[in-house]
Amino acid sequence: MADAPLTHRIPWSRRLTVDDHLANLASHSLFLVADAAHARDFLDRERARLLQLFPDGHVEERYVVDLVLTTRPACA
Numbered sequence: 001m002a003d004a005p006l007t008h009r010i011p012w013s014r015r016l017t018v019d020d021h022l023a024n025l026a027s028h029s030l031f032l033v034a035d036a037a038h039a040r041d042f043l044d045r046e047r048a049r050l051l052q053l054f055p056d057g058h059v060e061e062r063y064v065v066d067l068v069l070t071t072r073p074a075c076a
Helices: 018-026 029-033 036-053
Strands: 006-017 058-069
Touching: 006 018, 018 036, 018 058, 029 036
Parallel strands: none
Antiparallel strands: 006 058
16 A cells, blocks of 8 residues: 655745746747737736836746655555
């Protein structure tokens, strides 16, 4: 029988420019397959909104990584 899974949660963050944040967002498949004009319009509106919220031009992206380790019994 396998042991109970081991879990570990790791919060982390990174600070980057609004333009870098938007470039990362634009690389997601939703934007890659979307109509180019619609994607550009959304990203332009998002840039304007982010610069209102973060006038220094930098955002902090916060993440949490959940690690789960499980084992399986060795074959007999």
